[in-house]
Amino acid sequence: MGFKSDIEIAQEAQLKDIREIAGKLDLTEENIDLYGRYKAKVDYNLLKEEKTGRKAKLILVSAINPTPAGEGKTTTTIGVSDALSRLGKKTIVALREPSLGPVFGVKGGAAGGGYAQVVPMEDINLHFTGDFHAIGAANNLLAAMLDNHINHGNQLGIDNRKITWRRVVDMNDRQLRNIVNGMGGKGNGVAREDGFDITVASEVMAAFCLANNIVDLKERIGNIIVAYTRDDRPITAKDLNAHGAMAALLKDALKPNLVQTLEGTPAFVHGGPFANIAHGCNSVIATKMAMHFADYVVTEAGFGADLGAEKFIDIKCRKADLKPDAVIIVATVRALKYNGGVVKDKLNEENLEALEKGLPNLLKHVENITKVFKLPAVVAINRFPLDTEAELALVKRKCKELGVNVALSEVWAKGGEGGQELAKEVLRLVEEESKLEYSYALNMPIAEKIEAIATKIYGANGVDFTPATLKEIDKLEKLGFGDLPICMAKTQYSLSDNPNLLGRPEGFNITVRQIKVSAGAGFIVALTGEVMTMPGLPKVPSAERIDVDEKGRISGLF
Ligand SMILES: Nc1ncnc2c1ncn2[C@@H]1O[C@H](COP(=O)(O)OP(=O)(O)O)[C@@H](O)[C@H]1O
Ligand SMILES: O=COP(=O)(O)O
Numbered sequence: 001m002g003f004k005s006d007i008e009i010a011q012e013a014q015l016k017d018i019r020e021i022a023g024k025l026d027l028t029e030e031n032i033d034l035y036g037r038y039k040a041k042v043d044y045n046l047l048k049e050e051k052t053g054r055k056a057k058l059i060l061v062s063a064i065n066p067t068p069a070g071e072g073k074t075t076t077t078i079g080v081s082d083a084l085s086r087l088g089k090k091t092i093v094a095l096r097e098p099s100l101g102p103v104f105g106v107k108g109g110a111a112g113g114g115y116a117q118v119v120p121m122e123d124i125n126l127h128f129t130g131d132f133h134a135i136g137a138a139n140n141l142l143a144a145m146l147d148n149h150i151n152h153g154n155q156l157g158i159d160n161r162k163i164t165w166r167r168v169v170d171m172n173d174r175q176l177r178n179i180v181n182g183m184g185g186k187g188n189g190v191a192r193e194d195g196f197d198i199t200v201a202s203e204v205m206a207a208f209c210l211a212n213n214i215v216d217l218k219e220r221i222g223n224i225i226v227a228y229t230r231d232d233r234p235i236t237a238k239d240l241n242a243h244g245a246m247a248a249l250l251k252d253a254l255k256p257n258l259v260q261t262l263e264g265t266p267a268f269v270h271g272g273p274f275a276n277i278a279h280g281c282n283s284v285i286a287t288k289m290a291m292h293f294a295d296y297v298v299t300e301a302g303f304g305a306d307l308g309a310e311k312f313i314d315i316k317c318r319k320a321d322l323k324p325d326a327v328i329i330v331a332t333v334r335a336l337k338y339n340g341g342v343v344k345d346k347l348n349e350e351n352l353e354a355l356e357k358g359l360p361n362l363l364k365h366v367e368n369i370t371k372v373f374k375l376p377a378v379v380a381i382n383r384f385p386l387d388t389e390a391e392l393a394l395v396k397r398k399c400k401e402l403g404v405n406v407a408l409s410e411v412w413a414k415g416g417e418g419g420q421e422l423a424k425e426v427l428r429l430v431e432e433e434s435k436l437e438y439s440y441a442l443n444m445p446i447a448e449k450i451e452a453i454a455t456k457i458y459g460a461n462g463v464d465f466t467p468a469t470l471k472e473i474d475k476l477e478k479l480g481f482g483d484l485p486i487c488m489a490k491t492q493y494s495l496s497d498n499p500n501l502l503g504r505p506e507g508f509n510i511t512v513r514q515i516k517v518s519a520g521a522g523f524i525v526a527l528t529g530e531v532m533t534m535p536g537l538p539k540v541p542s543a544e545r546i547d548v549d550e551k552g553r554i555s556g557l558f
């Protein structure tokens with residue numbers, strides 16, 4: 001259909017000098033560190049001087065269960081922000097930074113798409129300002145100091161079989177999931193099994209995204225549990241005296257990155273946990289900074305509302321005293337057909353029957369947001385080029401029949417101009433009174449908190465815990481971690497823990513196969529199904545289509 005690619009649109013754009021964008025927030029060069037002409041970091045110490053009374057409206061963008069390509073949350077977040085800017089509203093976008101895993105893997109970048117992008121998209125999708133490299137270095141410094149401690153006598157009595165800390169790299173590399181290191185005999189370390197996670201799954205990333213400032217970050221890092229002794233005493237980063245150096249590595253990374261949308265709306269892009277294996281939200285610091293400088297902040301939580309939105313509310317909002325004033329639930333014709341049983345390579349064919357069959361998935365997410373979390377919501381139908389008028393009309397009609405707010409969004413094709421209907425509905429919703437509720441109380445037992453999420457948000461009958469998991473839950477409660485929130489690690493494709501159960505599955509249980517405490521981040525991770533903390537590359541990685549020419553001009557990124 002001859003559409004320009006995301007990178008062609010981005011490279012044709014005339015970007016504003018980032019100092020002009022900073023000026024929209026009354027920021028001067030004293031408040032920012034320039035990273036070239038189009039990127040800057042903003043001094044988080046500015047938050048200490050927070051003016052009282054500033055209460056920006058916070059809009060969360062979530063979605064229905066997606067196809068592997070994603071349904072356009074980031075694109076919609078950017079597009080509706082541009083639409084609000086066009087309506088004269090002082091708006092900031094708050095997004096996560098892209099991971100190289102998906103960039104070179106299946107999904108591609110995370111800078112939006114079409115005429116709703118943050119730019120410079122090549123920089124943002126690749127090394128950006130180096131935050132992920134800093135987070136990886138801090139994570140791996142801790143791993144090196146842990147093994148070094150064991151190598152030099154193990155005074156802390158670490159049980160080699162109870163090491164929970166893993167190394168990370170920001171790449172999809174299944175080869176590194178399970179390794180043996182320290183081989184080569186005396187002088188080359190102590191041989192043991194180990195493995196790598198992808199950087200966005202690191203607890204350092206989670207602590208980074210939930211920290212309020214550098215002192216809080218250092219304290220959180222110090223609390224990270226890396227191993228246990230034979231008698232199950234936890235060993236922390238602080239026990240290894242690693243937390244100071246780790247926090248030093250993150251001094252600049254912790255400053256939110258300021259860039260711009262194609263239409264010049266300021267954007268904070270900072271932190272980047274995935275929402276299937278971590279909590280899936282950008283940093284608290286960037287969100288609060290955005291709320292300090294703007295009247296409307298639009299932010300995204302990863303994957304479907306069963307993952308990103310649930311953890312945005314039950315973990316991030318609860319811990320950072322934030323409250324969304326409205327939620328946009330992105331739905332697409334293709335994801336509704338996918339949930340209605342259509343296979344990936346048939347999603348571009350009109351299929352009203354499958355579309356209608358997939359609607360229960362959308363309605364479950366709407367119920368969760370409006371009836372469990374008690375927040376006002378609007379469904380944004382993110383229009384794709386091959387959506388037919390009949391398909392779009394069916395979704396809109398069904399939503400209206402069921403009393404669901406709905407707006408057509410054409411921001412991918414038209415930028416902010418294509419988001420006017422959605423922006424006006426958001427402006428109406430944020431004025432509604434709403435009393436945010438959580439899906440569980442923190443003082444409930446760990447198992448009951450997990451059951452509350454599974455039954456209320458996923459629609460499960462219940463939760464099966466493996467014997468080892470029940471034993472670990474008992475140990476964590478005895479160690480005093482019982483009041484922490486839960487970070488569910490689950491497939492993004494299904495409300496259940498089975499990626500093949502699409503639509504609105506009923507009569508299922510989820511199985512929690514592993515539990516671990518992220519004492520630094522401040523939550524308990526419950527792993528279900530086959531969810532991977534180190535994804536693998538597909539048969540034909542997106543990396544094969546990426547190139548750079550003699551002028552340093554990159555192509556193939558999307
Ligand atoms: N309306 C649309 N039409 C065509 N492509 C789209 C549209 N919306 C999003 N995309 C593309 O789909 C992919 C996923 O979009 P993204 O905004 O990253 O989704 P999410 O944040 O939900 O994963 C990106 O490549 C993006 O360019
Ligand atoms: O963690 C996943 O984020 P997206 O859904 O934005 O890809």
Ligand SMILES: [Mg+2]
Pocket residue numbers: 073074075110300302
């Ligand atoms: Mg996204």
